[in-house]
Amino acid sequence: MPEGVPANESLVAYLTGVKDGVVKSPEWAEKITHVPAQTIRQLARDYANTKPAALIQGWGPQRHNCGERTARR
Structure with missing residues (x-):
């Protein structure tokens, strides 16, 4: 959760945007990430x-400015 x-x-x-009215869809994420919605799907x-299956981020992201935010809860 953000x-x-x-x-x-x-x-x-x-x-599903119950409280803020913003559905977090692939199209919503595309605007933030610049990854096409179809690719996200x-x-x-x-x-x-x-x-x-497992998602493993490795060490790369945390070795950049504010990279620790990638793995925070």
């Missing part, structure tokens, strides 16, 4: 259909 979201907020409620499908 910073500022109450600890007791439901992930589904956050993603395909990555989600690939990850959901791969068993077992």
